[in-house]
Amino acid sequence: MYRSQTLALKYFAAAITVFGVMTITGLLSSYYYISLDFLFGVIPFNIMKILHINTLVIWLLMGFMGSIYWFLPGELGRETAGIRAAEILFYVFCAAVAVVAMVFIFVQYGASNEASLWLINQGRKYVEAPRWAALGIVVIMVVFAWNVIGTVIAARRTTGIITVLMIDLIPLILLYLIAFPAIRNMSADLFWWWWLVHLWVEATWEVLIGCIMALALMQLLGTPRRIVEAWLYIEVALVLGTGILGLGHHYFWIGTPSYWLTIGGFFSALEPLPLLGMVVHAVYDAGAQHMKTTNRPALYWMMAEAFGNFIGAGVWGFMITLPQVNLYAHGTQWTVSHGHFAFWGAYACGIISVLYLVLQRIRNLAIVEGQLWKWSFAALNLGLVGMTGALLVAGFVQAFVERAIGGSTLNAFISGQENAWFVDGMVARFLLALVFTAGYVVLVWDVLTLGRRASAVAAVAPAQ
């Protein structure tokens, strides 16, 4: 095994651990809506939410990096360049995440000065990490990009997938630099901040997961490289074509020119079109193999990725993307519902799929089977779909009572929060978050014991 692949295993272990922290902080965050004085004076809701959202970003990033470190040596036939630096930075990354989490939990707030920005919190949603940690993320991502580009240079060859990946890593790093400037004009600040958030999630990350899924497809189903690469180019072009200017669908209530609303609505309304193509592609691939594979968990999670992406990003996004609806739905639990479903479908399912592929290799399993993965697959997906349904109902109430009828006043906000449908929606979300958490526990148990339980191994291949 290459050192890069050993590093990948560490990244997957860290990703699954941070996934657990995200799940627990999400569960606790959802309980604040039921018991308003929950952890009063200990941890405020906004800190718990910061932990939930930032761990989401970190575990997905770690999952992406683990996937690339796993596939890269096999793709280019050599050890990853600069692997020593990558190994050291893995521990720096983990330590920094732990320190930042401790600062959020125990320090929470600072004075309104530069020192707080550097040491406690940069204060911008999703990228709250203090400036020292944000600088660390830049260093880690630059080294990661060097690992990929340097390996290509050292190998004196590349592949279509790796070329797309290299091109993608440049905007991925440059966009993160938007996390740094403390712009005093709030409209200008939010205008640029959305570039970071939207163009990471709906552009560069989409390309990244497209590359990872292409590499995984070749390994899982033996799909020929030419086919995978041809489709990667088509799908990346379509997703970027609709995703980049879809940026405008975030520009509500922040003082940006109104033409952005039309541009954003138009381009994001086109987003379900390529996603439908991906669903048809998934059915074709699965049907061509007659759903026969040596790794059913990986195949099922990959199918969940295609369908989850279409439903979460496509269907849930289409509900709210036209400006007439978005005007009222923006920032309500309706968008939270869309966010949960889309992140899960587009990214989380894909990483879990790669994880099962990796487990098959490192445990020398000829066939990956068993019952536990089915339970975790069912509980995680049922919990997630249930949560998004409950959040959708709560979001309808907010858009209807608080926004459209009440006109977004403080009284209207309170009316929305006290509405029986909203309250019941929040209770249902918490209960279904428990189901999701149970699914996570089973997933971890399966990952830890796969291949070590008799029922999980139909046959064991000779060690290679």
Place this chain on the structure above:
Amino acid sequence: MSALPTLETGLLLGLYALLAGVWGVLWALARFRKAASFGRSAAAAYGLHTLVAVVIILWTPLGLGWKCLIVGSSLAFLAIPPITWRLLQHTHDNEKVGA
């Protein structure tokens, strides 16, 4: 847009996109299974999708431009599964010939 049409329009738009997905999946399954029932189900799903599109156009307060987008998207949704399928077959056939 007033309060109730906001919810109704949002729900109709979601249903519109969902039925497009159902159409695509059933169409692809019909090609694989070569079963008439899947073909009929796919046609029914697209019929329902068209019905929802008509309701959106006639009943919701969306502007004319957005209604045109709905019509255009419906036509694109109709074409995407067969075009995707043909491209997939084409690339797979080329690969077999190349091998």
